Amino acid sequence: MDSQINDYLSFVYYAEMDMQWGDKQYSNEGRNDGGGIGGDTTNLETKNVYFDANYPESNHSFRVGLQGFDDNYEYSFFGADMAGVKYSVKINDLDVVAGWFLLIEDEFDKTDDVNLWALQTNYEFSENLKVGGDYYYYQNQGSQQYATFFGTADIEAVIADSTWTANREEMDLHYLGGHAEYRLDNLVLSGWLNVNVGTVDGINNDLSSPASVENLDVQGYAARLNIDTKVNGINLRLGGTYFSGDDDLTDGDADFIVNPLATESFAFATDGFMIFTPDIAWNSVGQYGFALVDAAWAGYGLGSVVLTAKYVPESAKDLTIKGGVGYFTSIEDKLAANDPRTDRAGTELGTEVFLRVGYTVSEKLNLSLNGAYAYLGDFYDDHGGGTAVNDALVTSIDDPYEVYVKATLTF
Helix, strand or coil: CEEECCCCEEEEEEEEECCCCCCCCCCCCCCCCCCCCCHHHCCEEEEEEEEEEECCCCCEEEEEEEEEEECCCCCCCCEEEEEEEEEEEEECCEEEEEEEEEEECCCCCHHHCEEEEEEEEEEECCCCEEEEEEEEEEEECCCCCCCCCCCCCCHHHHHHHCCHHHCCCEEEEEEEEEEEEEEECCEEEEEEEEEEEEEEEEECCCCCCCCCCEEEEEEEEEEEEEEEEEECCEEEEEEEEEECCCCCHHHCEECCCCCCCHHHCCCCHHHCCCCCCCCCCCCCCCCCCHHHHHHHCCCCCEEEEEEEEEECCCCCCCEEEEEEEEEEECCCCCCCCCCHHHCCCCCEEEEEEEEEEEEECCCCEEEEEEEEEEEECHHHCCCCCCCHHHHHHCCCCCCCEEEEEEEEECC
16 A cells, blocks of 8 residues: 655555465464465565655655665665665765664663664766665664574584574674676676674684683675676676685684574575575575575675576567576585584585576466576585484485466556
């Protein structure tokens, strides 16, 4: 619902329903349920509820409430709905966005809140050159409610499962980055660089004494470079990605990007892959992506090279074909020196191929067939430190694949 109150004020409300057929009914134990028999008892969610206020006869505007907010780094840090205030202004060719969002209000105690502060700038030098810079400050003042992925607090389990960021007391994380796009005839160069610095307090990172609590200094970075062109009606993109890694989490430094918002990240989802990076078309199931969860956010780092193509035939404009191939690898194959529980058999995550074929059967209805297959590398081979217990916990897995039909109705 989008209600225009007057020339300067509007109110927006969006609802959302996520389910898998036959999953659950009668109770609301968690999101993305309600597809079971009797599912009319649950599954309606409020996605956004906010108002937009435009200052009369100016370029100043405010958005207040639960709203969607994304980073400018292909959602590699976050792309989520959050409650807060966003201010936007346009000054000639400069666009500025500033925002504050309250991610967690912990029992009405301000000392435990989790805040996100954001500043985004974009400047258009010309039709061919655009540049921008951003600053994000993630401020966790002590809340334990927002645990990254598995939420384990035991250091041995943390190191073994690569979930060490879950057991934290306070986090002050700063993300500084720049991005640019340059157009030259039939070629578009774009990319970004993001640097993460800060401190994480209250991490059990001493293997010899699980009860100890030490601080962790964060110094990580990530970068992406894209080359886009069009050949014989086919849109081609070649992309390269790098996330720094750390081979020793017990030295008091985290030399990689720490992302406490990883469960709200859709990193590189617009590429089109479904397994190693998030599947943008099926985000209630394939949201996070192996390459991010198992490598980049876990501390091993990430490197990738992807090639994608999109084709809309001149003779059949209702048909869209998109496919691609990508190679993914970690930077490190261990997280803790002299601790084989984090050792991987190698750094190769694997190779993924995907294909999406969509057809617009009527003005507002599109049907598509989507599929992907991932050939896993030695990063996923048997490992675990040579003990029977650990080897039983971490074993080789079969190559994953994904196939589904999607119907999109626009109204």
